Amino acid sequence: MYAKEMVKQSLPLIIFCGLGAIVAGSTLSVMSDLIREIPGLIVIIPAIIAMRGNISTAFGSRLGSAYHLGIIDADNLWNEELIQNIIGSLVLSFLVSIIIGILAYVTSLLLHVVPNPIKIICIVLIAGIISGLILTLLTIGIVYLAFKRGYDPDNITGPALATFGDIVTMISIFGSAVLIEVLL
Amino acid sequence: MIYSWKKIVKFSLPLLTLTIMIEIFAGQILQGKQESLLLLPMFLISIPVINSVGGNIGSVLGARIASGLHVGYISINLKDKEIHDNFFISLLIGFITYLILAIVIYFVALLGNLTEDIALIEFIAIFVLTGILLISTVAIVSVFTAFLSFKKGLDPDDMVAPIVTTFGDVMGILFLFLLFGLFGVGI
Numbered sequence: 001m002y003a004k005e006m007v008k009q010s011l012p013l014i015i016f017c018g019l020g021a022i023v024a025g026s027t028l029s030v031m032s033d034l035i036r037e038i039p040g041l042i043v044i045i046p047a048i049i050a051m052r053g054n055i056s057t058a059f060g061s062r063l064g065s066a067y068h069l070g071i072i073d074a075d076n077l078w079n080e081e082l083i084q085n086i087i088g089s090l091v092l093s094f095l096v097s098i099i100i101g102i103l104a105y106v107t108s109l110l111l112h113v114v115p116n117p118i119k120i121i122c123i124v125l126i127a128g129i130i131s132g133l134i135l136t137l138l139t140i141g142i143v144y145l146a147f148k149r150g151y152d153p154d155n156i157t158g159p160a161l162a163t164f165g166d167i168v169t170m171i172s173i174f175g176s177a178v179l180i181e182v183l184l
Numbered sequence: 185m186i187y188s189w190k191k192i193v194k195f196s197l198p199l200l201t202l203t204i205m206i207e208i209f210a211g212q213i214l215q216g217k218q219e220s221l222l223l224l225p226m227f228l229i230s231i232p233v234i235n236s237v238g239g240n241i242g243s244v245l246g247a248r249i250a251s252g253l254h255v256g257y258i259s260i261n262l263k264d265k266e267i268h269d270n271f272f273i274s275l276l277i278g279f280i281t282y283l284i285l286a287i288v289i290y291f292v293a294l295l296g297n298l299t300e301d302i303a304l305i306e307f308i309a310i311f312v313l314t315g316i317l318l319i320s321t322v323a324i325v326s327v328f329t330a331f332l333s334f335k336k337g338l339d340p341d342d343m344v345a346p347i348v349t350t351f352g353d354v355m356g357i358l359f360l361f362l363l364f365g366l367f368g369v370g371i
Contacts (some may be wrong), residue, residue, distance in 0.1 A: 003273050011277050014240050018285045021236035025229035030297065032222050042218055043211035046353055049232070050207045054200055054346060060328060062187070071186060081187050088192030095193070096200055103208045112214060166232055182204060 013088070013159050020163035024049075034177045036172040040115030041177060043104040044124050044169075051128065052169040053098045056070045056135045059089045060157030067153055074147035077140070090132055097121075097128030119180055124174035131169040138164065203350045208303065210354045219301060220370035225298040226307060227360065229289050229368075234314055236354045237281050239349035242322035245274045246344030249330040253340060260331050274323045282315030284307065302369065310363045319360045322352045327338055 012073050028045070035042050062085055066072045071081050101121030142160050159167040214221065214231070221228050248270055252258030258266045286308045326348050333343040364370045 003269065003276075006273050007280075010244055011280060014237060014277060014281050016243070017240055017285060018233055018237050018281055019288065020339070021233040022285065022289055023333060024228060024232040024236075024287070025186045026296065028232065029225040029228040029293075029296075030226065030282055032228070036222060038222045042221075043208060046214070046235075046347065046357075047207035049203050050350060051200065051205055052355065053349065054203060057345075058196065060194075066186070069186070080185060084185065084187040085192065086188045088187070088189035088196075091193050092196055092200065093188060095197065096204060099201055100204055100340070103205065107208055107212055111216070113215060121304065162236070166236060170232070171255070181330070 001089070012161035013077070017159065017163045021166055023028045024166040025183065026171040027167070027174055031177065034174075034181065037049075038119060038123075038177060039113050040082070040104050040108050041121045041123065043108060043115075044100055045173060047095075047104070047122060048101045048127055048131075049166055051093070051100065051130050051168050052135065053088050053165055054131065055092050056139060056161045056165055057158060059085060060139045060161055062142070063139065064157060067143070067147065071125060071144035073083055074144060077144060077147075082140070085116065085160055086136055089136055090129070093128045094125070100128075101125045105131065119184055123173070123176050123180050126179065127169070127173040130176065132173035133166050134172070135161065138168070154156075161184065203311055206350050207353060210357050212355050213354070213361070216337060217370070219336065220364065221349035222305045224370060225296075225300070226289060226293040226302065227364075229293060229298075230235050230311060231284055231357065233283075234311070234318065234360060235349075235353045237285065238318040238322050238352040238356050239345075241278050241281075241319055242352055244259065245270055245323055246326040246330050246348055247341065249327060250334070250340035250344060251340065253330065253334045260335060262327075271323050275319055278315055278319035279312065282312045285297040286311040286360065306367065306369075310314070310360075310369065314356070314359045314363050317350060317362075318356045319323070321355050321359075322348055325351055 005134050101124040105115055105117045105120055142157055143153045290304050290307050326344055329339040329344050330349050333340045
């Protein structure tokens with residue numbers, strides 16, 4: 001029975017990610033007033049967080065594979081392969097953000113809540129793109145440091161993104177909701 | 185060149201869209217219960233935490249089963265001892281994690297002056313029971329997803345994490361409101 005080993009190896013990291021999620025959750029509770037004032041805002045939150053998690057971890061694990069395939073390394077990081085990956089992640093963020101905004105609006109209407117469609121779509125788009133840019137740069141930074149120290153990026157990007165991804169995304173949603181509320 | 189942005193978008197978009205549709209469903213449950221949640225900020229803080237821990241434990245379990253299936257020390261059999269051990273270890277890790285995080289959240293909320301009419305013990309009970317229900321469900325889904333994808337010749341490593349985290353997000357929110365009902369908390 002290797003139970004003790006398994007608990008010892010995974011428990012600290014899972015608790016650490018949980019502490020990161022508390023920071024994200026606290027940001028959510030700070031947004032109480034915005035959630036009251038902007039119908040539909042709370043609907044988009046799980047979707048944006050899930051989109052960000054999916055796109056960033058896939059980006060991170062593709063960079064890990066590219067490293068193992070010998071396509072990128074510390075001295076040859078900013079090449080065409082990396083740029084294609086960055087464009088792919090950002091285009092996905094853009095498209096999925098629009099889908100989230102439309103779905104949140106339409107399903108709210110069906111449930112007799114009437115959000116402002118322009119507001120909701122703008123909030124998702126700004127939050128999706130900003131968090132996408134920050135997490136893409138963060139991932140590249142982590143992968144670069146992993147190369148330099150001779151670590152396997154596959155072991156680092158996943159947990160790092162699980163911890164910081166939700167925080168960055170939640171703060172981006174908060175920021176873009178405040179911005180849109182002020183502008184529109 | 186190996187990567188092209190068009191291919192990345194084309195291959196990721198369908199599954200991502202499906203995931204988003206399920207997450208919007210989770211979001212609509214939150215909107216329906218919005219008034220309860222806004223009156224109980226401690227639980228608003230808890231939602232990302234419950235879902236993140238559930239998703240992580242489910243994904244770790246799935247990754248371990250996937251490796252076991254690939255290497256051959258786990259067989260596609262619900263009576264497999266490795267599966268049982270892994271299942272109970274996931275529950276144990278979940279219990280310890282949810283317990284510790286419940287205490288942290290309670291005191292973070294107190295520090296933030298988010299005082300509520302709820303005792304520490306009651307909050308811990310709701311939070312940990314939600315967590316245990318979620319981990320049990322997510323672990324079962326994780327095992328079945330790993331088995332099914334392996335049988336169909338798909339790599340369980342690609343399938344388990346997205347399925348388990350998406351499903352876990354909806355179930356985590358549903359279980360939290362179920363426990364609200366049982367404890368008579370909220371509206």
